[in-house]
Amino acid sequence: MVYSSILDWIHFPDVMSNMYYPFDVYNLPYDISYKLWELLGGTIAWLINLLLPGNPVSTWLICDEVVNMFALIIFMIVIFLVVFIATLISLWEERKVLGRLMDRRGTMIGMKGFLQCVADGLKTFMKENTMPKKVDKMTYMWTLSLVIGTSVLIACMIPLSQRWFVVDYSTGLLIIMALFALAPFFILVSGWGQNNKYSLIGGMRAAELMISYEVPILIMIATTALMAGSFNIGDIVNAQFNSTWYFIPQIVGFITFFFCATAESERTPFDIAEAEAELVEGWQTEYAGMKWGLIMLGDYFRGYVACAMITIMYLGGWLLPWDPLQINTYLPELTFLIKTWFVFFMMIILRGAIARVRPDQILNIGWKVFMPLSVVNLAIVLMLKIGGVY
């Protein structure tokens, strides 16, 4: 093939026609990253070709395999960036809303306070990276990386729409839940490894919190899956689009899941693992500077995941039942994010309204209130299912 103009290098072919296309269905972020690489790689290839006409690197840069490879790398960045910005927005939302309901302003620096998150992030990165002498270095660093890693992983694994996903498992909800429930193990180990009594107690509390709240959450996930007939997130959302949003039949489950998800993402009414009043900073006590900043970011990723799960399971995911503006076709991702932020808003109000619950009370509520309620919810769904309503 002879390349004469730049348009030969950058020609935007159809992604689906690529034989190495890694997905079965159309994937928007992949399309975007594919085109981005077309633009970037094509320009590089064109420039190299201008200098050294007919070299093999230029053609290599835009052959199908290589374009796919670089597109996948950009794809990861795109997926992460979108989740990252969505999380930063929820962080900003928390600061502003919490500020308003406490009769103050919240953050005020740049873009209505949004840039404060960026400033805080930069600040934690600038801080000295200290590590106490007597900690178990292996557990200290590895558990931290794993906590943050799993949090980011599940946040990225949440599909934003039918066309915005990383993997389209048939058991998507279960896998998200499994990864979601992994972090407390690392917190427990990290608490042991830090050679600090506060961290130890915090880690133990995280473990007991996880054990007691995992069960009702799983029961409720199973209930939703039973109602939709599938564990696949897309199927669940479509099933809700075809009938009603599931929070109407499953109102008990919705409320219970809301609290359980708040507890599972360790947000304030249930953040006994890092109860700052009695356990300085809980299991994060010995982490300083950038590490602590990343833990906080990971926490907000988990909060985002919890809200996203509620959105998927009860609020109809990325689809709107009444859609005159064709949002379902053009911008389902935005619908999804707005719903997620709304659920997060409810969590913020919860944080502002009630105090931290004592560990024994949390266990009591978990086993004696939420657990029976989730079973009641399951029974209601079973009856609806048998009655043929859904």
Place this chain on the structure above:
Amino acid sequence: MAKDVLDIKAESAVMDTDKMWIIMGPQHPFSHGLWTLKIQVDGEIVKDAEPIVGYLHRGWEKEAEARSYPKIIPMADRLCYAASMTYTHLFCMTVEKALDIDVPEKAKYIRIVADEICRIQSHLMWLAAVGTDLGNFTVFLWCMREREFFMDLNVRLCGARMTTNYPRIGGVRNDTTELFDRDVMRCVERFEKVLMDDIVTLIDDSSVFVSRMKGVGYLTREQTVNLGITGPAMRGAGVDFDIRRDDPYDNYDKIDFDVPVMTQGDSYSRYQVRIEEMLQSCKIIRQAVQKVKALGKNAPYRLKVPSNVPAGRSTVRLEDPRGESLMYLISDGTDKPYRLKVRSPIFTNVSAAKPLVQGCRIADVPVVMAMIDMCLGETDR
């Protein structure tokens, strides 16, 4: 199989688990100020506790011996920043007793108004601290917001927000400023409404708050008396004693108010006593402001007092927001005290840490200890 299970069960009954000392040290978020609470825990249950104070010792009493009497008043402000008005008031009363002079009526009523503003302000600060101890920041900021209005009243009255330096030996620094009575009335009215509608609804209608406070940190009446606990912590345990009513100073006997007493003796009853005390303070302020107004603009408010205090001893006690504070003055005829002893309520109250937190969980320690309303300035002096 079954036998094994039984054996383990029997063993666990006698199993001796290691107890662990946790030092909730001077920089711990729960210790509002510089003090340490060492607690011994068995799992989550607190078995033993030991308070350590003294990090903030400034030699206040010794320093006072080197100063002439008027110069001690700004220092008495710094004994407790939340209750500066009561401590200056106490010091002035002690010197007045040593001088054997009677303060003008108007000064007495103004001092009552100032004291009760200070009491509300101090209790609001305590309530804010309870909010953070329980993990809710909303209560903290709402209380701080309300406190700000009382700070503004302080500014209107004497020009300073916290370290007021307002009472003087023989009266008060200045007369009430213009429109002060109107401002006080408005502020009190607003405060009563906000306290009952917003803050109390947020706390007492929430089962989380109530169940966190109820049933923890029990003290019996006998324990309270034996430990020498005073103030709202004592009245929460059923001891019906308030110096304002039972040993009145400065015209408190001419004012109609109630002393709330709860008999249950747990954290929640101490909380209730304090909230009710704030509302009673509002009533006192209303009456006292009316009395000040009735005395007219030209009534005397400050006496000229001799600068030398005759040799002798005098003791005065007063109902601080935190309990019974007392000053003991030995004067030697010069313009400087020979010895000035301060009895701080918190120094005694904090000694109850062990009976208070024994048997609680770790999570209860902040809320139980919040109910004695630590203030380290006066404790360590």
Place this chain on the structure above:
Amino acid sequence: MVMEFLKKYPYDENIPRRTLWIMKPFVVVSKLFVKAVIHRDVAILYPYEDLWMPDNYRGRPGLRFEKCISCGICVRMCPTSCIELVEVLDDAGNTVKRPQINLGRCAFCGYCAEYCPVDAMTVTPEKELAEYTREDLIYGPRRLACDKINKNMEVHLEETLMSDIKNGNSERRVNAFMTDRPILDSSKCISCKKCEKVCPVKAIKMIEHGVNAKGRPILWPEINKDICVCCHNCVDDCPKSALHMDEVL
């Protein structure tokens, strides 16, 4: 008398009945959220806005240079001894003594303004005092001036005499500096003229009362009670404690 709060929320032994009752706090918080969104919140954006402060707000002390008589009462009354008298040139070029305040030590008690006999020292509402070095916090006499000083910032020391109250004349206010005057114990006086030198208002004149055994003149101070400001300087500096302050009560 009713106890409003205890009547509304009596101590209830049953906790479990309301275990999940958290709706009311939700409503209260949401109400405030809506209120704060529609109206503005009470928080003040400090560097851009400022609270209104009444004139009697006790910020840093202010000095009216011309009014000051360099009596040193502020130095004597300052509880943190952050004031000292320094020599400066006044507008006419003469060397005069004026107070200089180290604001790093100032406790903002307002004593200097309160005890100033001529109200040269005042309180000012200036409170933004941050500096880069500690030396910058030392305010000299000229720097202490404040263009905002008005009548309300003066703190008057108005006291009532106990004798006046006894006589039923309780509305009379006196200033301590206008009643107390130094009294001479002439048997102790050694005619050293020190009191004459230290008097800031030149109220003391040495009057000759004959000669002593050595033939030197005996000089006793005579105090002009109208201009005396009761600054205690003569009392404090008298080497033989021949002067003492007569306190009118």
